[in-house]
Amino acid sequence: xxxxLVKGQNGPLNAATVEITVDLATxxxxxxxxxxxxxxxRTDADFVFFNQPNGPGVSxxxxxxxxxxxxxxxxxxxxxxxxxxxxxxxxGTFGAVAPPVARVSGGGQSLYEYRIDGLSSESIVIALEVxxxxxxxxxxxxxxxxxxGFAALVTDHGxxxxxxxxxxxxxxxxxxxxxxPPSYSxxxxxxxxxxxxxxxxxxxxxxxxxxxxxPxxxxxxxQPSAYPPPQQPAPNQQxxxxxxxxxxxxxxxxxxxxxxxxxRPVSLSKGQRVSLKKDGGVALTNIQMGxxxxxxxxxxxxxxxxxxxxxxxxxxxxxxxxxxxxAYYGQLTSKxxxxxxxxxxxxxxxxxxxxxxxxxLTRVPMHVNAIIFIVTSYQGQTFEQVQNAFCRLVDxxxxxxxxxxxxxxxxxxTGVVMAKVFREDGTWxxxxxxxxxxxxxxxxAVPQLQRFLSNDFMR
Numbered sequence: 001x002x003x004x005l006v007k008g009q010n011g012p013l014n015a016a017t018v019e020i021t022v023d024l025a026t027x028x029x030x031x032x033x034x035x036x037x038x039x040x041x042r043t044d045a046d047f048v049f050f051n052q053p054n055g056p057g058v059s060x061x062x063x064x065x066x067x068x069x070x071x072x073x074x075x076x077x078x079x080x081x082x083x084x085x086x087x088x089x090x091x092g093t094f095g096a097v098a099p100p101v102a103r104v105s106g107g108g109q110s111l112y113e114y115r116i117d118g119l120s121s122e123s124i125v126i127a128l129e130v131x132x133x134x135x136x137x138x139x140x141x142x143x144x145x146x147x148x149g150f151a152a153l154v155t156d157h158g159x160x161x162x163x164x165x166x167x168x169x170x171x172x173x174x175x176x177x178x179x180x181p182p183s184y185s186x187x188x189x190x191x192x193x194x195x196x197x198x199x200x201x202x203x204x205x206x207x208x209x210x211x212x213x214x215p216x217x218x219x220x221x222x223q224p225s226a227y228p229p230p231q232q233p234a235p236n237q238q239x240x241x242x243x244x245x246x247x248x249x250x251x252x253x254x255x256x257x258x259x260x261x262x263x264r265p266v267s268l269s270k271g272q273r274v275s276l277k278k279d280g281g282v283a284l285t286n287i288q289m290g291x292x293x294x295x296x297x298x299x300x301x302x303x304x305x306x307x308x309x310x311x312x313x314x315x316x317x318x319x320x321x322x323x324x325x326x327a328y329y330g331q332l333t334s335k336x337x338x339x340x341x342x343x344x345x346x347x348x349x350x351x352x353x354x355x356x357x358x359x360x361l362t363r364v365p366m367h368v369n370a371i372i373f374i375v376t377s378y379q380g381q382t383f384e385q386v387q388n389a390f391c392r393l394v395d396x397x398x399x400x401x402x403x404x405x406x407x408x409x410x411x412x413x414t415g416v417v418m419a420k421v422f423r424e425d426g427t428w429x430x431x432x433x434x435x436x437x438x439x440x441x442x443x444x445a446v447p448q449l450q451r452f453l454s455n456d457f458m459r
Contacts, residue, residue: 005114005141013073013130013137015106020069020085020128023101027090030066032058033157034080040158042079044282047159051278051398058083071130073137082131084142084157086124087116088150094119102127104139114141122146124153159281257429260402265392268405268432276361276421276428278395278402283428285362286396289315289373290353291418293389309385310378313355314442315339318370321453325368327357328442338363339371358396359421361428370422372449376415376439383411383436391418393430405432415439417452 003011022030031049034056035041048055048069057075061068069085076083087100094100099119104112116127122145129140146153257273260266266274276284291313314328317339327339334340342356359371373391383389392404405419413436420431433452439445 002110003112005112005139007114007116007118007141007143010138010140011112013104013106013111013139015109015111016074017070017072018104018106018111018130018137018139020071020130021063021103021105022066022087022127023103024066024087025098025100026092028066029088029090030060030069031086031088032060032069032071033084033086033154033159034058034076035082035084035157036079037081039082044159046080047154047157047282049282051395051400052282056080073130082129084126085128085130086153087127089123093121093123094125094145095121100125100127102141104128112139114143116141116143118143119145124150126153154281265401266403268403270405270432270434273429273431274393274403276393276430283361284395284397284402285360287359287361287421288394288396289313289357289359289419289421290355290392290394291357291373291375291390292354292392293375293386309381311354311386312376312378312441313341313357314374314376314445315341315357315359316372316374316442316446316449317364317368318372318449318453319365319367320369321450323446324365326442326446336363336365338365353392370420370453372417372452373419373421374415374417374437374439374442374445374449376441376445378440380414380440382414383407383416389416391432393419403430405434407434411436413438415445417445417449420452 034046053060057072102114124146126142126144317324325334327334327341332341338360340358389407415437417433417435437448
């Protein structure tokens with residue numbers, strides 16, 4: 001038998017696993033916040049949503065409507081006192097649609113339902129909370145709306161977002177030693193899908209320089225900070241999520257910084273930036289930079305074919321203005337292990353990414369504050385002979401494309417600086433660049449990259 005709840009009412013939960021579903025008359029999302037007695041999450045991992053569907057004891061599963069939150073009560077950590085189920089509208093407010101109905105089931109039976117009445121200008125609502133009472137679990141009908149929007153809600157619960165206070169400045173980077181450049185000559189190799197680590201390359205060089213010998217670089221843990229209460233926007237005004245305290249807006253001629261969204265990839269223009277955070281302000285940790293191109297097709301008497309053009313993707317790491325390391329065809333993994341090049345493509349043939357570089361942002365050493373992604377032409381053909389050159393940012397955890405930058409037109413250069421990932425105010429950001437350089441391999445490119453290191457470049 002299903003029990004109907006009203007706002008503020010609670011009921012016992014006797015099943016080991018409970019499921020929460022929602023009947024919603026418009027497009028929206030279901031998510032969960034796992035909070036302690038203080039009403040805050042412990043870390044961003046306690047926020048379960050479409051881009052991070054699994055948390056401790058809680059999972060978001062696709063299905064009918066806006067999905068199902070499954071809560072394994074015995075697996076919820078002991079210091080989590082409540083699991084709050086949140087409904088977010090894609091557009092509009094709850095006052096313009098039929099009231100949502102939240103349903104709770106367990107053990108194969110329907111247990112509770114709650115019709116969430118009384119909402120008007122809100123676009124977010126905490127529908128239900130599953131909470132501990134002594135050694136038992138209960139469910140409560142909450143129905144608390146948030147007119148301030150999604151960022152206000154998650155910030156109020158301790159999830160880091162762009163407008164949260166900036167963390168304390170990092171300690172100064174350790175010194176980086178210079179060492180002789182490597183030889184970039186190589187033997188032809190198999191396409192990326194077939195390639196093992198290169199065997200015929202010259203012996204490994206101590207370039208880029210070895211990391212300082214002392215520290216290991218574990219993922220940095222977020223520091224505790226105070227989170228302000230949500231700001232109420234003016235009527236019909238959306239809150240500005242991307243503004244940093246003291247941030248000066250770019251000049252009108254510069255492309256504005258944009259936000260990543262789950263609905264479709266962000267199409268970047270030259271110079272444009274995105275913060276490497278998913279919807280809701282959760283920081284990306286594992287990213288994948290895919291780079292692709294197609295050879296220009298040449299028409300001949302007996303058919304058409306594209307000239308083989310051997311382009312190479314490389315990721316160049318910097319500590320301020322000092323070269324720290326390079327991941328490229330001759331060293332597929334950076335010395336600290338944070339960057340991996342997945343193999344060399346000699347022709348650009350095939351669909352999708354021709355070369356892929358993955359970055360574990362949690363393993364990038366603290367003194368490294370910029371990673372520049374470049375593409376160079378090993379045989380010396382210029383980008384006038386290349387079409388459809390692009391780079392794209394993929395969330396490696398979910399394999400979802402988040403942003404894409406496509407070069408418009410060919411250039412009379414043998415190399416292109418495609419994009420830069422850099423730290424700013426404690427946050428990783430991506431900037432589309434698309435500037436030509438004269439370089440056939442990373443060794444020739446490095447001396448030309450200094451001008452791209454400033455965070456004011458093209459601002």
